[in-house]
Amino acid sequence: MSIPQNSQNSQNPTDPAVPPSAAVTGEAGSLTTHAVVEGQTPGPRPRKRGKPGSVKAMLRSPLAWITGIIVIWFAAAFLVLPNAALLGVTFFPDGQFSIRAVEKLFGSERALKTLGNSFLLAVTLSITVNVVGVFIVLVTKYFQVRGAKILWLGYATTLIYGGIVLAAGYNFIYGRFGFFTNMMVNVWPDMDRDWFSGYFAVVFVMTFATTTNHMLFLSSSLGKVDYASIEAAKLMGASTWTILRRIVLPVMKPMLFAVTVLTFLIGLGALTAPLVLGGPDFQTVAPLIIDLSRSPITRDIAALLAIVLGIATIILLAIMNRFEKSGVYFSVAKVATPIQKQKIRNPFANVVVHVVAYLLWVIYLIPVVLIVIFSFVDARSILAGSITLDSFTLDNYITVFSSAEAIRPFIVSVVYSAVASIVVVGGLLFVARMLQKHRNLLTTAIEYVLHIPWILPIVLIALALVTAFDEPRAIVGGLVLTGTPILLLIAYICVKIPFTLRLLKAGFASVPDSLEDASRILGAKSLTTFRKVLVPLVLPTAAAITALNFNSLLDDYDAAIFLYHPLFKPLGVAIQESTRGENNLDAMPITFVYTVLLMIIMGVNMYLVYGRGSRAGAPRKAKKARA
Numbered sequence: 001m002s003i004p005q006n007s008q009n010s011q012n013p014t015d016p017a018v019p020p021s022a023a024v025t026g027e028a029g030s031l032t033t034h035a036v037v038e039g040q041t042p043g044p045r046p047r048k049r050g051k052p053g054s055v056k057a058m059l060r061s062p063l064a065w066i067t068g069i070i071v072i073w074f075a076a077a078f079l080v081l082p083n084a085a086l087l088g089v090t091f092f093p094d095g096q097f098s099i100r101a102v103e104k105l106f107g108s109e110r111a112l113k114t115l116g117n118s119f120l121l122a123v124t125l126s127i128t129v130n131v132v133g134v135f136i137v138l139v140t141k142y143f144q145v146r147g148a149k150i151l152w153l154g155y156a157t158t159l160i161y162g163g164i165v166l167a168a169g170y171n172f173i174y175g176r177f178g179f180f181t182n183m184m185v186n187v188w189p190d191m192d193r194d195w196f197s198g199y200f201a202v203v204f205v206m207t208f209a210t211t212t213n214h215m216l217f218l219s220s221s222l223g224k225v226d227y228a229s230i231e232a233a234k235l236m237g238a239s240t241w242t243i244l245r246r247i248v249l250p251v252m253k254p255m256l257f258a259v260t261v262l263t264f265l266i267g268l269g270a271l272t273a274p275l276v277l278g279g280p281d282f283q284t285v286a287p288l289i290i291d292l293s294r295s296p297i298t299r300d301i302a303a304l305l306a307i308v309l310g311i312a313t314i315i316l317l318a319i320m321n322r323f324e325k326s327g328v329y330f331s332v333a334k335v336a337t338p339i340q341k342q343k344i345r346n347p348f349a350n351v352v353v354h355v356v357a358y359l360l361w362v363i364y365l366i367p368v369v370l371i372v373i374f375s376f377v378d379a380r381s382i383l384a385g386s387i388t389l390d391s392f393t394l395d396n397y398i399t400v401f402s403s404a405e406a407i408r409p410f411i412v413s414v415v416y417s418a419v420a421s422i423v424v425v426g427g428l429l430f431v432a433r434m435l436q437k438h439r440n441l442l443t444t445a446i447e448y449v450l451h452i453p454w455i456l457p458i459v460l461i462a463l464a465l466v467t468a469f470d471e472p473r474a475i476v477g478g479l480v481l482t483g484t485p486i487l488l489l490i491a492y493i494c495v496k497i498p499f500t501l502r503l504l505k506a507g508f509a510s511v512p513d514s515l516e517d518a519s520r521i522l523g524a525k526s527l528t529t530f531r532k533v534l535v536p537l538v539l540p541t542a543a544a545i546t547a548l549n550f551n552s553l554l555d556d557y558d559a560a561i562f563l564y565h566p567l568f569k570p571l572g573v574a575i576q577e578s579t580r581g582e583n584n585l586d587a588m589p590i591t592f593v594y595t596v597l598l599m600i601i602m603g604v605n606m607y608l609v610y611g612r613g614s615r616a617g618a619p620r621k622a623k624k625a626r627a
Contacts, residue, residue: 240345
């Protein structure tokens, strides 16, 4: 790079070089220079303003003051106090330390059995979900399988429905009064109606419901495999299985370990599938906590069970961090060649892979197709296990959209989800910027506290909120929040804080500091810079996070069952109630309509977040390439 002649002659080479600190930004709109040249008397030493990331420098900003006060109050009131109150109720029931709850827990055969069932389910899912999840990723992203795009669409149906909606859908199809069961009873009258219940049913449903993490994260990890190393292995005569075992899977190992831990935690705190499909023979801890928390006599056991889940979660996450730090994972090349799909050389293995892939595709797709069909069918035909052309009707949709009572749960959930998603993203925009800009002991402590909902089960968080705010608390103005609609909104905000914070911090970290410096030099205040410069740059990320949060809260049941107000029943609770026994069969078609509406909303949101965003700019890139 050539240097202008005048810049070379402007300074004698023998003069001391001016340090970078000779030109620093000062007050808004000014540029202060302090050059110390040999032989000159230095001027007055500037007042120390603190390091850029220090607490002292942070407290100079009014925006940081306001943000810090609000976030510390919120964290103390709704993240620290509720869990401390839950520990107090459990171990200090009368103001003195007591292990009575522990004794009652070990004396309860039912409680110990549910604990064992939860750990059994977690271990089982860690195996079954990984087997299915890795297989569907390989057949859609690694091997040459005919119709891979169609297969991916079928496997990706778990992205648009899950939780209580998915469990209820399987129950209405295969459960005691489900369509498939009724159809088989017409052929075999003595058949056991409860064939699809218990351990097998829960494992089956959750195996195919929790491969979402594999579809999203493991597929991305597979793209990091260096194709050149695969080609080298093939030239050396390595078999397809050897290449998969020695090259592909080791690169995916960190992400595979992470999704395994997430799957274990999902199984440990499973609520909806055991509640709907577990039956009397297979109940896990979370449904038992709901039953025990309804009585003041057994609430301490419920709290202790929730604490056990929380401790198990914390220990497991600590073990995961330990393994991640001690493990050594590497790829062969620093710049990987994009991977290309591999052909399965063995003809027999190729046929088997295709058959299994499409069999899984059918299993994934059947609930979605039948739910859509049943939303247009009357309840009598479903109960009879026989559908004819006369069975189809629009009455179910007319009832939902014309009846205030029928549409009310849907509207309640939409309002709760929308408000919680907007509030958590809007509030954490300020918090994430403060934590990303000012890195010190105070912000580190705040960040750790804000991640509490990520290491505790939702059941524990909900029960802690109920326990803490069933009496007046000075920190919330002496109000009693238990039994009010606001507490469920607070719970929704709390559980979405860690996910939102992590992504917003990453969004702000990608913004160049020079933009903020330029804005300050031009005289803009901190709030103006934040509002007009920083927020527009992270707005696409914030909008995507809002859509994802909205999707995940729309059919929530885990927190709602503890905290909902009877006059504002959310959709998850309404769907769960419709699965109870034969008397609620009239509500079955309405539930199918709810599910279809949920899938449409979630599908549109996922398209806006992933599909539209990934395709945006493609034509312009193509034009640039041709140019």
